[in-house]
Amino acid sequence: MYTVINSFAGGAYIMPQDSKVSVAQHYLRVVIDKFTSLKADAERAMAQLQEQDLHWAMNEDSNSVAVIIQHMSGNMISRWTDFLTSDGEKPDRNRDDEFIDSIRSKDDLLRVWNRGWDVFLNTLRSLTADDLLATVTIRNEAHTVLEAIERQMSHYSYHVGQIVYVAKQIRSEEWSTLSIPRKSKK
Numbered sequence: 001m002y003t004v005i006n007s008f009a010g011g012a013y014i015m016p017q018d019s020k021v022s023v024a025q026h027y028l029r030v031v032i033d034k035f036t037s038l039k040a041d042a043e044r045a046m047a048q049l050q051e052q053d054l055h056w057a058m059n060e061d062s063n064s065v066a067v068i069i070q071h072m073s074g075n076m077i078s079r080w081t082d083f084l085t086s087d088g089e090k091p092d093r094n095r096d097d098e099f100i101d102s103i104r105s106k107d108d109l110l111r112v113w114n115r116g117w118d119v120f121l122n123t124l125r126s127l128t129a130d131d132l133l134a135t136v137t138i139r140n141e142a143h144t145v146l147e148a149i150e151r152q153m154s155h156y157s158y159h160v161g162q163i164v165y166v167a168k169q170i171r172s173e174e175w176s177t178l179s180i181p182r183k184s185k186k
């Protein structure tokens with residue numbers, strides 16, 4: 001006999017009822033899928049934009065999609081390189097530079113985007129259930145691995161939401177929804 005443990009847009013976990021998968025193992029599978037889904041949502045939004053759209057910002061105090069990409073990638077590389085053994089705020093990271101719109105081509109931006117996600121997801125996939133209660137530091141502040149993952153879930157969800165919102169504003173009536181469309185007005 002099989003049981004669907006969790007069902008969501010990206011798929012479902014189907015495991016035998018007598019499975020020995022721990023809550024920790026299940027958690028790691030779920031967060032990997034959730035982060036992968038977040039990445040896909042941002043990419044589906046970015047795919048609707050032209051190269052010049054990636055650099056549009058509402059005003060000088062707002063971030064363009066390009067800047068958000070640079071920042072997320074910089075954060076991922078800093079936080080998730082040597083994740084279990086070094087502080088998540090690496091000394092060679094220049095966070096302020098991430099907020100300068102300096103990468104002009106869409107292809108280059110996508111390379112930066114994918115590099116950050118590769119570092120992050122590869123590290124996440126390497127974690128074991130036993131790692132979740134280990135202590136890591138971010139900016140000299142101690143966190144369990146589980147807390148660090150949840151911290152990044154909040155952070156990355158926030159920025160993916162920004163990417164989707166900006167893309168939707170730019171595309172306006174031409175926007176293709178990423179989820180269930182509203183019922184049409186009659």
